[in-house]
Amino acid sequence: DAGVTQSPTHLIKTRGQQVTLRCSPKSGHDTVSWYQQALGQGPQFIFQYYEEEERQRGNFPDRFSGHQFPNYSSELNVNALLLGDSALYLCASSRLDRVHGEAFFGQGTRLTVV
Amino acid sequence: DQQVKQNSPSLSVQEGRISILNCDYTNSMFDYFLWYKKYPAEGPTFLISISSIKDKNEDGRFTVFLNKSAKHLSLHIVPSQPGDSAVYFCASPTKGGATNKLIFGTGTLLAVQP
Numbered sequence: 001d002a003g004v005t006q007s008p009t010h011l012i013k014t015r016g017q018q019v020t021l022r023c024s025p026k027s028g029h030d031t032v033s034w035y036q037q038a039l040g041q042g043p044q045f046i047f048q049y050y051e052e053e054e055r056q057r058g059n060f061p062d063r064f065s066g067h068q069f070p071n072y073s074s075e076l077n078v079n080a081l082l083l084g085d086s087a088l089y090l091c092a093s094s095r096l097d098r099v100h101g102e103a104f105f106g107q108g109t110r111l112t113v114v
Numbered sequence: 115d116q117q118v119k120q121n122s123p124s125l126s127v128q129e130g131r132i133s134i135l136n137c138d139y140t141n142s143m144f145d146y147f148l149w150y151k152k153y154p155a156e157g158p159t160f161l162i163s164i165s166s167i168k169d170k171n172e173d174g175r176f177t178v179f180l181n182k183s184a185k186h187l188s189l190h191i192v193p194s195q196p197g198d199s200a201v202y203f204c205a206s207p208t209k210g211g212a213t214n215k216l217i218f219g220t221g222t223l224l225a226v227q228p
Contacts, residue, residue, distance in 0.1 A: 004157070033215070042118075042203050042218030043158070056215050090157055092216075102148060103216065105157030 002027070004093050004106035012112045013081050021076045021109045025093030031055075032074040033103065034066060035090040043090055049074050050096055078111075086113045117141045118206055120219035128227050133191040135222050137204035140185065144206040144217075149178060149189050152201045152221070161202075162189070194226045 005024045013019050025032050031050045035043035045058035049068035068074045072093075078085055088110050092103040119138045127133045137147075145166040150158035164171040164178045164187065171178050177190045191198055201221045207214040 035216075035218075040123075040220070042120075042205075042220045043216070045215045045217070048215065058215065092157075102160035102163065105150075105159070107155065107157045 004091055004104050006089075006091050006106035006109050008109060009107065010110045010112075012114060015081055015083060015113055017081050018077065018079045019081060019111060021078075021089050021091075021111070023074045023076070023091030023093075023106060025072050025074070025091075026104045029093035029095050029104070030072055031094045031096045032068055032072065033092045033094070034074070034076045035092065036060075037088040037090060037108070039087070046076070081113045083113050086111060116220075117144075118204060118217050118219040120202075120204060120222050122222050123220070124223040124225070126225045126227060127194045129196055130193045133189075133194045133198065133224055133226065135189040135191075135202050135204075135224065137187045137189075137219055138185055139187075139206060141206075141217075142185065143209070146207055147178070147180065147187055148205045148216070149176075150203045150205060150218075151198075152203065158203060191224075194224075196226050196228050199224055199226045 007022045033048040034046040037043045046060050047057045048055045052068045063079045065077045088108045090108045091106045094103040148163040149161040151161050152158040162173050162176050164180050180187045201223050203218050203221045205216045205218045
C-alpha cells in the first residue's frame with residue numbers, strides 16, 4: 001500500500017502565477033482533504049472533496065480551488081499567487097463511512113512564492 | 115479564533131523520563147480528539163485518539179487523558195525515546211468524526227535527549 005502520495009515535493013513559483021498540486025489517496029479511501037501549514041503553525045483546513053464535489057470549505061479565498069477525479073485522486077489549484085501562499089500543503093485521505101477512522105496524510109508539497 | 119491551543123511551543127526531556135504534552139480547547143461541542151506526530155519532511159501521522167465519553171486511552175507507551183470540565187487534554191509518553199523527537203499536534207474534528215474538517219493546534223516540538 002503506497003499510502004497518500006503528493007507531487008511535486010517542492011515547488012518555486014513567482015508571485016501572480018498559478019500552481020497545481022496533486023494528491024493520490026490511500027487505497028480504499030474516498031475522501032480527500034487539503035490543508036495549508038504555514039511556518040510555526042498547525043495545518044489549516046482548505047477544503048474537502050468526496051464524490052468529486054467540494055463537501056466542506058475552510059476560510060480560504062476563491063483563488064484556492066480543487067478537483068476530485070473518478071479514481072479519487074485530487075488537485076489543488078491556487079491562482080494569482082501571493083507571497084503569503086508560501087507554505088507546506090498537505091493532502092489527507094480518509095473513508096467517509098469510518099466516522100472515527102483517522103485521516104492519513106501525505107508528505108506534503110513545499111510551495112515557495114518569490 | 116484559536117479553538118485548539120497548544121501553549122508550549124517546545125519541550126525537552128531526558129531519555130527514559132515522562133513527556134507530557136498539553137492541549138486546551140474552547141469549543142464545548144468537540145467530542146473527539148486526536149494526536150498527530152510530525153517528523154521534518156514528512157506528513158503528520160496519527161498517534162492516538164480519545165472520545166469524549168472516555169477520560170483515558172492508552173496505547174503502549176502513549177496515553178491520552180481528557181478533562182472535559184477543564185477542556186484540557188494531555189499526551190503522556192513513558193518512557194520517552196530519542197525517536198519520539200518530533201512535533202506533536204492535537205486536533206479535533208469540527209463535527210462528526212475524524213474524517214471531517216480537523217482543527218489543529220499550533221504544535222509542540224518535543225526533543226528527547228539521549
